[in-house]
Amino acid sequence: MSSQDLTVLPVDELMTRDPVICGPDATIRAAAELMAGRRISSVCIVDQDSFRGIVTVRDINAKVVAGGLSPEEPVERVMTPAPLTLPPDALGLDVLHMMMERHIGHVPIVDAERLVGIVTQTDLTRFQALSSAELVRSVAEAPDVEAMAEVTARIPGLLAQLVGAGTRHDGVTRLITDIADTVTRRLLTMAEEEIGTPPVPYLWLACGSQGRREQTGVSDQDNCLILSDEVSDADMLYFAKLAQIVSDGLHACGYVYCPGDMMATNPRWCQPLSKWRSYFDGWIAKPNPEAQMLASVMFDLRAIGGEESLFADLQAETLAKAASNSIFVAHMVSNSLKHAPPLGLFNRMPRTPLDLKHTGVVPVVDLGRVYALQGQVTAVNTRARLEAALETGAMSSSGGADLIDAYDMIATTRLRRQARQIREGEAPGNTLPPDVLSGFERSHLREAFVIVKTMQSALGTGKGALG
Structure with missing residues (x-):
């Protein structure tokens, strides 16, 4: 298996199934004997089919051998209760990045409180996809912003490496975004260390390409x-400082300030939950052009760091209200058609440079957002939204499959262009001169744009499920 397969490998294909378990009342000695007999470094603690925790060799060494706790005590005395876990539909890279960022060597795989497997560092040693994970670990361990900026400066090289290795575009952007997420969480921790414990719970969220896990170079x-x-x-002063520290740190690490001021440093976007609920209610009730634009941005929100429960109910409520408001949905459909593929008369492509962001991927991103809204799909990643629309029948099997293929073509072309620029010592961008494409590539890219245009037309005429 190649080093890049881990980017898309499902955890349920990587994990050790039927992990060694014992009950919370078993003795520490019994757990240690299980580990020694099986030559493993951990035992999962399960009580009546519910996952309770994990105990490792390190736990026993620290608390029994060095700490003096009797080995006849119940194993729950030394276990880590409610440890970090992942669901079986996570990716192998999710495990690797979690291990690197959180400094853990075992990740239980849990489905609805039921233990279904475990992934350890040993399970990952046969994979050599350590480049992105090393960047994640370096960021997580960075002592200051300057050290983080040195790490993020290596992202363009990583992008070129991944594209050159044939990694699918959504795997590349997922890895790039994972690094940004880690940078953000590290900055949040550093901010709290500088200004003190937060006075009330908060949640930092990303929107845009980071929210959708679609960051490029x-x-x-x-x-x-x-x-x-x-x-x-009075508490708002604390969060204004926190937002400034994190935003400045992101800027220093290459994630430049948003030209539209869509940042937590803007008081409008640093508000209590009730205010956010009124924002969404207002945009849905009166979908004027500004409301359409803001709703489009905010439907791509994804929790990054803090108290995630602050967003879970809001997301579900908002999707339900928006989907049931036909006028709002109609306005969102209209808004999604504002970015058109670069096709002229008779669907000819222009001889001028192409903008692979605004006339390439953005039209598909907008389509995916509308399909997610109509189907109340919580996924924010564009490809995941399109797949969900295909599975639920929001798009026909033929139309949906064609649109996904078209998106893959356009997004891959964009990344290949950026990778080539990086290899040639240039800053990556979104503009594609027509002369860099072969006739074959130009023909296929044109067909991809035609498919997007066709699906836009279908959605605009109320036939979005037709292919």
Whole structure:
């Protein structure tokens, strides 16, 4: 298996099934004997089919051998309760990045509180996809912003390496975005260390390409803060400082300030939960052009760091309200048609440079967002949204499959262009001169644009499910 397969390898194909378990009342000695007999470094603790925790050789060494705890005590005395876990539909890279960022060597795989497997560092040693994971670990361990910036400066090289290895475009952008997520969480931790414990719970969210896990070699920052409704006016000063520290740090690491000021440093986007709920309610009730634009951005929100429960209910409520409001949906459909593929008369491609972002991937991103809205799909990644629309029948099997193929073609062309620029010592961009394409490539790219245009037309005429 190649080193890049881990980018798309499902955890359920990587994990050790039927991991060694024992009950919480078993003795520490019994757990240690299980590990010694099986030559493993951990045992999972399960109580009546519910996953409770994990105990490792390191736990026993620290708390029994060095700590003096009796080996006849229950194993729950030394286990790590409710450890970090992942679902079986996670990717192998999710495991690797979690291990690197959180400094753990075992990740239980849990489905609805039921233990279904475990992935350890030993399971990953046969994979050599350590480049992105090393960047994640370096960021997580960075002592300051300057050290983080040195790490993120290596991202263009990673992008070129991944593209050159044939990694699918959504695997590349997922890896690039994972690094940005880690940078953000590290900056949040550094901010709290500098200004103290948060006065109330908060959640930092990303929107835009980071929210959709679609970052490439060119990314600004788009983010916001949702605060607990218990926040006071005095507390707002704390969160203004936190937002400034994180935003400045992101800028220093190459995630430049958003030209549209869609950042948590803008007081409008640093508000308590009740205010955010009123924002969404207002945009849905009165979908004027600004509301359409803002709703489009905010439907791509994804939690990055903090109290995730602040967003879970809001996301579900908003999707339900938006999907049931036919006028709002119609306005969102209209808004999604504003970015058109670069096709002229008789669907001819221009001889001028192509903008592979605004006339390439963005039209598909907009289509995916509308399909997700109509189907109340919580996924924010464009390809995941299209796949969900295909599975639920929001798009026909033929039309949906064609659109996904078209998106893959356009997004891959964009990344290949950026990788070539990086290899030639240039800054990556989104513009594609027509003379860099072969006749074959130009023909296929044109067909991809035609498919996108056709699906836009179908959606605009109320036939979005037709292919």
